[in-house]
Amino acid sequence: MDSVNQTQLKMLKNALLLNGLFCIIALVFLENPITFVVGVIFGTTFSLLNFRLLYLTLNKAVHMPPPKAQAYATSRYLLRYTITGIVIFISLKADYINILGTIAGLVSLKLVILKSELFNSKEYFKNIFKRKEER
Amino acid sequence: MENTNFIMRFLEWLMSFDRKAIILAASAIGAGLAMIAGIGPGVGQGYAAGKGAEAVSYNPKSGRQATTVMLLGAAVAETSGILSLVISLILLYANPLVNVTGAAIVVAASAIGAGLSMIAGIGPGIGQGYAAGKGTEMVGKRPRLQSSIIRTMFLGQAVAQTTGIYAMIIALVLMFANPLIGLL
Numbered sequence: 302m303d304s305v306n307q308t309q310l311k312m313l314k315n316a317l318l319l320n321g322l323f324c325i326i327a328l329v330f331l332e333n334p335i336t337f338v339v340g341v342i343f344g345t346t347f348s349l350l351n352f353r354l355l356y357l358t359l360n361k362a363v364h365m366p367p368p369k370a371q372a373y374a375t376s377r378y379l380l381r382y383t384i385t386g387i388v389i390f391i392s393l394k395a396d397y398i399n400i401l402g403t404i405a406g407l408v409s410l411k412l413v414i415l416k417s418e419l420f421n422s423k424e425y426f427k428n429i430f431k432r433k434e435e436r
Numbered sequence: 437m438e439n440t441n442f443i444m445r446f447l448e449w450l451m452s453f454d455r456k457a458i459i460l461a462a463s464a465i466g467a468g469l470a471m472i473a474g475i476g477p478g479v480g481q482g483y484a485a486g487k488g489a490e491a492v493s494y495n496p497k498s499g500r501q502a503t504t505v506m507l508l509g510a511a512v513a514e515t516s517g518i519l520s521l522v523i524s525l526i527l528l529y530a531n532p533l534v535n536v537t538g539a540a541i542v543v544a545a546s547a548i549g550a551g552l553s554m555i556a557g558i559g560p561g562i563g564q565g566y567a568a569g570k571g572t573e574m575v576g577k578r579p580r581l582q583s584s585i586i587r588t589m590f591l592g593q594a595v596a597q598t599t600g601i602y603a604m605i606i607a608l609v610l611m612f613a614n615p616l617i618g619l620l
Contacts, residue, residue, distance in 0.1 A: 305504045352511055359506050362485040363492045363499060374485030375478045378514070382474055386521050393529040400530070404522055411515050414508050419590035 309356060313349055315413040320345045323405050333399075340392055340399040344406020347388045351381055352410055447541075455540040459533055462544035466551025467527040470607070473520035473557030480513045480565015487569035491576025498579040505575045505586055509568025512593050516557035516564075516600040523554050523607045531611075538617035546617075550610040556603035563596040 320341050327337040358377040362370040385407070392403035450458060488506040492499045526532075527550065533543050571589035575582050609615070 304500050305507065308504050308508070351514075352507075355511055355514075356503075356507050359485055359488060359503060359510060363488045363503055363506070365489055367486040367489045367493075370489035371482035371486040374510075375482035378478045378481045378517075379474075381514075382478075382517055382521065385518055386525065389522055389525045390529065393525055400526075407518055408515065411512050414512055415590055415594055418508060418586050419594060422587065425584075425587055 305356065305360075309352070311417065312352065312410065312413055315417055316345060316349060316410050319409050319413055320406060323402075323409070327402070336397055336399040337402040339397055340402020340404075341406045343388070343392060343398055344403035345409060346406075347385070348407050348410045351385065354381055450541070456534060458540050458544045459536075459547060460531075462547040463527045463531050463533065466547040466549070467524040469548065469551035470520045470524035470527065470554035472555050473561065474517050476558035476561020477514045477517040477565065478561070480562045480568070481510045483562075483565045484510050484513065484568035484572060487573045488576075491573050495576050495579075498576050501579045501582050502572050502576045505582065505589070506568060506572040508586070509571055509589055509593065510565065512590070512597075513561060513564035513568055515597060516560040519600060519604045520554040520557045523550060523604065523611075526611065527551065533611060533614075536614065536617060539620055542616055542620065543614075546610045546614050550607040553603045553606045553610070557600045560596050560598075560600035564593045567592045567596065 323341050324334075324338045327334040327341070331337055354377075358374060362374045365373060388407070389400070389403065392398040392400045453461075484506050488502055491502040527547060531547075533547050536543050567589050571585050574585050578585075
């Protein structure tokens with residue numbers, strides 16, 4: 302398996318874990334947790350599909366001349382943006398889906414990316430505050 | 437003199453409408469304004485994709501690594517677009533301002549203000565896409581430094597996102613906990 306697919310799999314696992322945690326918190330603390338859990342599942346599913354679509358777009362774009370790649374990526378972004386709009390619209394309209402759950406599911410992937418790629422090395426942050434001579 | 441004061445005439449004309457109609461019209465303007473933020477991630481992701489194509493053409497061996505960096509960077513750059521979409525759709529389909537009591541003009545202005553504040557989302561969208569593009573370019577040139585480049589890129593993107601989140605907080609405050617209505 303190549304590095305891009307490995308990264309995607311890692312993000313998928315971490316996103317499922319984080320959203321599982323959201324669901325557990327909702328089950329413990331909320332009065333009506335089912336709608337929130339449905340929202341989280343709905344948002345997460347779409348978020349992961351969106352991520353896959355982004356990969357397919359960029360994978361195609363890197364083999365194009367740069368100006369064409371820019372236009373292609375932007376047009377595909379607008380398509381994904383429209384689908385995101387439809388997902389949020391459905392969650393707002395449907396009584397059995399909590400909009401906050403859907404938003405949590407949609408944004409969770411970004412949190413997972415930041416957690417697994419940025420906050421994964423203590424040394425990096427220690428080095429920021431160290432003087433040059435101490436390194 | 438009074439007849440030439442167009443602002444007063446406009447406000448008088450505006451107040452001739454039903455209170456609910458004014459708030460709904462303002463919400464429609466606000467929702468449209470919020471969607472302007474969608475430009476940011478579009479430009480940013482396009483830039484990142486362009487840089488990715490450049491990186492792969494310079495050094496085809498590092499193509500997979502460049503794609504990984506671009507994919508993660510572009511995914512994060514989309515966040516402000518999603519946030520503006522949420523605000524816009526709340527204004528359209530779950531508008532909390534319709535039932536708010538108080539002067540109609542303040543409530544209507546709050547709806548427009550909520551949409552206007554989300555325009556700030558253009559900044560993080562373009563900025564994060566720019567960071568993703570530069571990260572991709574450098575990974576293409578120096579694939580060995582991928583982990584350091586990726587971390588620095590995400591640090592920059594996380595900081596760049598802050599203003600987008602501030603904008604969303606102001607939009608949510610204007611919609612759900614408006615302090616201006618209580619001041620009348």
